[in-house]
Amino acid sequence: MSSTTVLAAGTDTGSALVGVVCGVAATLIAVLTLRHHRRALAWVQRMRRSDEDGHDFDDATTYLRRLVEKLCEHAHKPCHSANFEPLHGLRHLLEDTAQRTEAIRPELQVVVERLDRYLATVLPPVPGTGEIPASELTGRLEVAMQQEYARIDLKNAVGVAQQRIRTLRRAT
DSSP states (O other), X not given: OOOOOTTTTTOSHHHHHXXXXXXXXXXXXXXXXXXXXXXXXXXHHHHHHHHHHHHHHHHHHHHHHHHHHHHHHTTTSXXXXXXXXXXXXXHHHHXXXXXXXXXXXXXXXXXXXXXXXXXXXXXXXXXXXXXXXXXXXXXXXXXXXXXXXXXXXXXXXXXXHHHHHHHHHHHO
16 A cells, blocks of 8 residues: 655656746746836827827927017017017916926027017007107117118027927937
């Protein structure tokens, strides 16, 4: 009679080897699944960030396009405070977009600074008589030339920002 104990049952080399192989296979599958899920999560985060940046880029592009349209309307024309009213709203929208969007923040901050310089060149109102004294005319012409220079400088900054947005969109 052979007596077997519970400890001795199933301890031959074949069943032990099957147990080890199953354990290694399960561990390998777990590691590969973990790696796959990490890659998938990283991809999802990249796409989400890209979508958020794309939305911010769309906003910035729209505001910059509207700014260029207004600048083209004001080209070679001396502007008074009434002409600058729509630009104040665009300035605040661009500043808000610059604070939200890390990728194009420096370019948009330059645009906002140049826009502030342009808005600072507003011409004083024309007197009620409609005639400007000759002594004041030279000063107004100088301000008008400074205004045009500031407009051109702003338009160049807008072009740089638009180019940066196009470059970043191609990269993503």
